[in-house]
Amino acid sequence: MPREAEDVVSHRRLRFGYLDATALHRINNIFVLQSSTMKKLKRHHGTQNDDATTDNPFEALTEELLFAILDFLDAEPSAKKSFLLVSKWFYTVEARHRRVLRPLRAEHLPALAGLYRSVSEVDLSLCPHVGDGALEVVAGAYAVTLRRLDLLLSRRFTGSGLLSVGEGCGGLVELNLSNATKLRDGGAAAVAQAGNLRKLWLGRCKLVTDMGIGCIAVGCRKLRLICLKWCVGIGDLGVDLVAIRYRCNCNEK
Numbered sequence: 001m002p003r004e005a006e007d008v009v010s011h012r013r014l015r016f017g018y019l020d021a022t023a024l025h026r027i028n029n030i031f032v033l034q035s036s037t038m039k040k041l042k043r044h045h046g047t048q049n050d051d052a053t054t055d056n057p058f059e060a061l062t063e064e065l066l067f068a069i070l071d072f073l074d075a076e077p078s079a080k081k082s083f084l085l086v087s088k089w090f091y092t093v094e095a096r097h098r099r100v101l102r103p104l105r106a107e108h109l110p111a112l113a114g115l116y117r118s119v120s121e122v123d124l125s126l127c128p129h130v131g132d133g134a135l136e137v138v139a140g141a142y143a144v145t146l147r148r149l150d151l152l153l154s155r156r157f158t159g160s161g162l163l164s165v166g167e168g169c170g171g172l173v174e175l176n177l178s179n180a181t182k183l184r185d186g187g188a189a190a191v192a193q194a195g196n197l198r199k200l201w202l203g204r205c206k207l208v209t210d211m212g213i214g215c216i217a218v219g220c221r222k223l224r225l226i227c228l229k230w231c232v233g234i235g236d237l238g239v240d241l242v243a244i245r246y247r248c249n250c251n252e253k
Contacts, residue, residue, distance in 0.1 A: 066093045103127060106134040113141035120145050125152040125176075132161030139168035148174040152201075159186035166193030178203035178227070188212025192219025201227040210238035217245040 061069075070093075073080045084091050098116045102123040103109060122138050124130050135157055138146065146169040151157065157180075165172065172194050177183060178201045188208050191200065192215040200216070200223060202208060213234055216223070226242065228234055 063093055063096070066090065067097050070094060070097045106130045109134050109137045113137055117141070118145055121148040121150075122146065123150040124154050125150050127154055129156050130154040130161075131156045132158055132164070135161030136164045139164040143168045144171065146172055148172075150176045151180065152176050152178050154180070155182070158182075159184070159190040162187050163190035163193060166190050169194070170196060172197060174199040176201040177205060180205050181207070183208060185209055185212035185215070189215040189219075192216045195219060196222055198222055199225040202231055203227050203229040204231070206230065206232050209233045210235055210241070213238035214241045217241045221245075 070080070070083070073083060080094070084094055095115050096118055099119060100121045100123065101112060101116055101119045103112055104126050106124065106127040106129060119142055122142065124134070127134075130151060138149065146165075149165060149169075149172060162177075165175075173196055175191065175194065175197060177187075177191070180187070180202075181204060183202075183205045184207045188202075188205075189212060191197070197220045200220065208231055210233075213228075214237075216226075223246065228239075
């Protein structure tokens with residue numbers, strides 16, 4: 001292997017960590033090609049530039065190639081952190097590539113929503129206090145891209161916040177409201193506005209009654225999974241409504 005290629009491989013290993021042999025070979029070929037192209041351009045124009053950044057083959061990579069590299073690094077958090085330290089361009093590309101947002105505090109959502117604009121999954125299970133304002137931020141920032149919202153163990157939100165998500169995020173297919181012990185029938189009615197919802201978790205939503213479940217059964221016509229564990233406020237009527245509604249869906253198919 002030429003010395004140039006060896007240097008590129010060593011640099012890649014230092015920055016990104018371990019990848020399988022096939023991925024390493026493909027990425028290495030890309031780096032060597034980009035580096036050779038840059039040197040030819042410099043010779044063609046007859047310019048001499050001592051700036052170290054111009055000799056860095058990473059700077060010539062396109063956004064699509066960087067997305068492909070990031071796909072390989074999804075299973076290696078430490079490698080992805082190293083990726084962010086390469087340059088500001090890499091940091092920007094990673095922000096565009098990120099699909100999962102898992103903040104530690106709901107107060108950070110406005111800033112994070114402005115930085116990560118292609119998120120399809122928002123996990124707020126680490127945020128114990130999530131108010132209606134935070135849900136409105138999520139609905140406004142990810143109205144088109146949001147597919148999954150996890151509010152497990154979260155508190156303080158009401159039917160108003162859920163309504164903004166249900167009406168604003170038409171592509172939402174999974175919603176986890178487990179342990180929302182203050183959620184009432186009004187909140188369940190707001191969930192019913194998410195017409196494309198396919199999976200819904202309501203574990204330990206003790207204040208939801210048959211009325212709320214009836215609203216969900218009518219509004220969420222595509223629902224395929226619903227968890228009602230420890231929903232002590234739901235009786236036989238609510239269960240019957242769910243069974244009848246989705247049995248009819250199966251018969252229609």
